[in-house]
Amino acid sequence: MLKSRWKHWWPHRRGDVFALASIVFFFVAFFPQVLFGDRFIITGDAYFHSHPLRTVAWNMIRSGELPQWTPYVLAGYPLLSMSQVAIGYPFTWGYLFLPGLWAEQVYVLAPYLLSPIFTYAYVREIGRSRLAALLAGLAFGFGGMMCGFISNSGILTNSLLWTPLVLLFIDRVQRRSIAHCLPRATLAYALAVLAGHPQSYVYAGVLIAAYGFYLSICPATRLNEDAMLSWRRWRPLIVALASMVLAAGIAAFQLFESLRVAHRSIRSEITYQRFSEGSFSFKEALLSIGAPLYHYVDTSTFLAPIALLFAVACLVLYSRRDRSDSRSLFWIITALVSFVLLLGSNTPLSRVAYLIPVLKQFRVPSRHTFEWTLAVSILAAYGWDRTRSLVRGSKKLQTRNILAAVALAVLAIGIGFFWWRLASAPAQPHPTIFTNLHEGAYWLWKLGFTIVIVFLVVWCFIKLPSSRAQSALLGTAILIACFVEPAVSIWCWWGGRLSLHSARLQMVSPTTRLLQQFPAVQNRVYTRTELFAEEFGAQPRLESPNLHALHGLHNIAGMEPLILERFSRALGNIGPDSVTPLPGFPDNDDIFSARSHVLDLLNTTHVVSFVNLRPFLDQLIYRDRVGISSKDLGVVVGPGQSVKLTGSGHAVNGLAIVSSLANSVGIAQGTPVARVYVTMNDSKVEQYSLRAGIDTAEWAHDRPDVKTVIQHQNAAVYESRPGDEANSFAANRYYTRVALADQQSIAQVEIENISQGASLALWHLTLYDSTAGYSCPIIKFNRSEFWQTIYSQESVEVLQNTRAQPRAWLVA
Template sequence: MSNWWRRLNSTWGALVLFTGLAALFYLPLLLGLRTFPDGDFTHHFLPFSLFQQQEWLAGRFLPMWNPFTYGGHPFLADVQAAVFYPLGDLLLLLTLPFTGAGTRLYFLQVEAVIHVALAGFFMFLFVRDLSGHRRGGLVAGVLFAFSGYLTGYPPLQLAILRTAIWLPLILWLLIRAFSEPHRWRWWTGAILAYATALLAGHPQTFLHLSYAVGAWILLLFLTQRRKDAKVRILGTFAFCTLPFALSAVQWLPSWEFTQSSVRAAVDYAFVSGGFPIRDTWQMVFPDILTQFSPLYVSAVGLVLAVVALWQVAGGAPRRSPVPSPQSPVPILLFTLTALLLSFGGNAFLYPIFYRFAPGWDLFRGQERAAFLVVFGLSVLAGIGAVALTRLSSRGRRGVAIGAILSIICGAGIVYAFLQGNGQTAVDNATFAQIAGISLIFAAATAALLWQPGWSRRRTALLVALAFANLLWAGFDTNLNAFGPARKTILSPEMAALQAAVDARNDANLGLPGRVYNEFRVYEDYGMRLGVEDVWGSSPLRSARYARLFDNFPLDRLWQLTGVEHVLTWRRELFGPSELLAEFPQATDTTFLHRLPDPFPRAWVVSQIHVADDDEAVALLADSAFDLRSTVILAPEESNLPAGTEIPLGPPGVANIQLQRPAPNHLHVDVSSAHGGLLVVSEVWFPGWRIENVTCNGCDLGDAPLRANLTFLGVFLSPGQTTFDLVYRPESVRLGLSISVVSAVILLGVLYWWRGRR
């Protein structure tokens, strides 16, 4: 009992420690004195969080559709929204009444800090068991949590941070599951952790994590005793399948969305970017080449990683050709592989993975494999911290001297080939300071190694030294000069635009006209202001809709999307406009225009032209093509060959009224003497449904057509017609059903297994 209590106390003590260290590292954020700098965190993830909060407060807990970006966007299916991510949802639920943008920004930053603390704690659990000592877990946890990677751009790209932290927890739970295969709580924990990583919202990091987990499972199978092999196989099968079933409610809609998005087809040139080879120097000297140093785990960490490798070089020969999981060899091979992959097309390995390894041809930014590099280096350092006591005094002094000489020689090489040639991002004085401080930390680590023996006090000093090293390197990397309240003050342009749109909130058939923001304010501003824009910043968007922004005439784009207000750098537009306001900037001026005769958000046409997508783009761009009289349908929508012309009846006037009771819901009321085809300037996706139809003997069908390349189309009969357009994808219903049934089955199996025992 006493051993169990000491272990539990040790575990909770580590959680408190990492929470405290994370709070210290991000103290200015937690005190509300600073914020993360402008970027994806403030301009993408904050609007996402605000929109989800507004939907929850309205009682809509499955926010399907976001009308405020890209002319309409499938919010739930956008994986970065992470609608079902448990930790983010829990914090949102606890802070739901706080609706201010500044407060929401503060709590979102708190979420990032919590994730950094959990990253350290999860790594502690993993390396403590792997190395057999608490010292290794503490060192590895500090290095991983506060590495140049996890404190660099992942906090700003919150989805990366949310996903990455689960790797050490999954590996730890798998160690326990393979060593005690009949205890299904370990398998269940691993299943839930893996499912949570999938729900966290960054598929590329999840891919990296999955390859690491797969390699770990293979190593465990190769090194475990054959006893209970069937149970391990069953547990592994459950681990590989149930997380995808539990998270089907997210990935099924996301997969459906991806198939019609701009990421459905990408080439090697797009995805093969990675670190330049020279960026490897930032493993030793942070910030000398770029703002972020994602490969940096401190001078202390590098010295300890060398100790782990020294142990291998001087150890007894292995009896088995397969190294054990506790050996540094698999981690070293893993780290080197990840480092080579992080270079992308600049090294030989990524082209092989691109061609033969599933998933590696889908994502750009191969430098994000730095996540696995710092993970591997942190584990090696943790193993090295434990191996210290097994090294001879001569060996420890050799490592100490080697560490100091390596920093000195490295500084000389960098100066000779990079700094002296002006190829770094810092001046000579700054480089000398960075090299000098790195040398001080290496020398301090060497001093700890030099003395014989070891003690708890020296362990504490080692952990503190590693944290201090990383605090020096990364403390101010992501700190902006303002607190949340000031950061979220609306710019004059945004305030004026919101007032202009609100003044005409039902002027376009009952809806406001859309806005064309020509990069004058951040792209996702509409989600905060409730303004419907044609732009957005999500990396996923409809591929067909994106074609309207590729060498496409702006006036035709504005007509197709129902734009009424334009925020631009242009004082004069190429058509009639009313200049509402102008805002001088440091280098240019922003102008707010209103179009006096905006195109309607919906209209009825009397003729159909059947064309494929390429011809549709050309016709829509041609000012001679009359949008008000003719609509373009794809051959698969009309069941007719391209080039077919279909008259629907004589042209006539239609009275149209639109209402938006909810973001995913449009109520349509049309009165047309001759009928025709109604075009609605809302972006088409699979999942739009026609419901609650009221008309005389008409059949509108179950779903709208894809009209004018990427918008909604509904056939109308003569007379009065009312109906609802509702975005409710079948993939969400199916995914939710699979997730619920899987959860029930998992709970049932656990209950049965517990009763059986």
């Protein structure tokens, strides 16, 4: 019986098996450094957010404890109910039996294998050929959304990968029963919700509902054209809506609790400005289709050129009334609408989207590349089949034609290899471009590669008869066409250059080892550092907030997109990383002042940060081997006033000051305008002076009406900026260096304005060691005497709070 079924099944499904095997081969070839090497692609959010929380949760489950709450982040965190931890999602269950890094790696990699397979299955369901389905699967699975710059977090991609599978069962219900299709569609969408990224499964849900509605009013074929009010006709919409409702019930344990948190979080209301952050301009969206390595937001609009060409062919043929399948119109509309939506604030439609209650909660419109890449991939499948049906191939299989096709395939592989080699050369420092290959050269390589691939496909269409040889060569062309450019981009991003060795991911910083000496239940820490500050350092100097959970420390910091609004406000209106201020709010160190008791009441006994409580090390601009911060200090000291500034735990021998005066026209050359008091760590105080015309000068010194009457000269100019809108004069800032009498570590610097009527603006101050080449920018001194430095090395400090209170429950 089994043998006879196999004989019946194999001839019909052999081609599908080979196509799916090709997808598996493609996946393995795409990630060899991960599957066979010692590199992990779980940097970014996957490592700093998801991995620590899931490790804690599954350790609790292994020990027989329900992971409802953990004290390790945000002064207490509800693990089970927070959707992005995704405890109910099967691809996180690897934490039960795999090392944590590998469990997270499986979670991140799963979409690159499953999304092409599910897209292939859907395209086969709607009657497309195997090669067309293979093209659609690889184009979407390795397109600009699924292979975007932030896709290695796995958060978006795991929610999106189930969409084609839901669409498959919505489509199938036109031919099969609801009892067959609804449970399967529900399971697939429930997995999308359990994966935990609301924006992704809401976008997917809108697409699913639209598809069900479209199939109900415009059946795919005439065979499905029942009466408009018949039950059978509306089954696609019924399955679409019912599957989402049932999926919400399955995921209710995390879905509704996360909604409660969202209403109390900093995301409860989003302004239109925040909503439209991450919009593509029209020009950037077009360029991103062709050169995603240079033009992207956090995703790109990229699709393999061969997929774009066949999608255009579908559009052209549809316009010529080739409308045998109404689904193609749905995907044409989806592609157009999604492209407009990803332009965000650059189109009026964005304002309309902002009025929709659920959609208005999700920022970064560029993520509509999901619908764009899926729609165009499916249109490419239609275009492939319709083009192939119009082209008459040769009637005879000739060896020379096969050899020519093989030669073209080898040429395409060769071009792709050298293109990859050039793009993967070490890049010059740049904040967003991670290749040393000039964009113009990139386009030339792409043009040459695309011409060869197109010529190969056309050659196979025309010169080869329909045969296994033709199918094999066309399949090879599709694999090469969809592989090379995504491989180039991903290698320059998180697949190669920004991936890390396992040994690096398991390193523990000296500051964490220091803090582990204190009992965690009596000593909370505050990791006041930018989330990715130490991501690529050879040896981390400190851990980012969530990583402390891996080492047993209780932290009041943590990464959580739905951080509570009142908690954010208490820590100085901070954002999801619990450190960086929300947009529109200034840096705020008031929680370290004597009048603030926030950290005291939270039992925060230690703070870890970069020097001077900075969340990150300032980018330095060097002058005379002294590093000056690129960020303005912007402190103005009025007449008779003084300001205290931080010191340096490192021994220094000089102080660099960038400053300017205002209202100082009457101050004579060489007149002292300020005193500088430098307090050493041994309490010794050294005093220096700032003099008009020598160390500093009037900011508008070069303005014509000032220049004729001012009584002091220009000092050494550090930089000049336009003094007015017409740029009629230069606004100057002045640079001076003070050589200290002794080389010591500095406790504090104080500057007093002793002029009669001039204001002194302090723009940059740096303590430096001229012999060792060390520079330490200093800032306004805000912390109270209750904070004592117990560790200071390599620009990292650990401060102890002598006023911290015992831990207690605070009930609102």
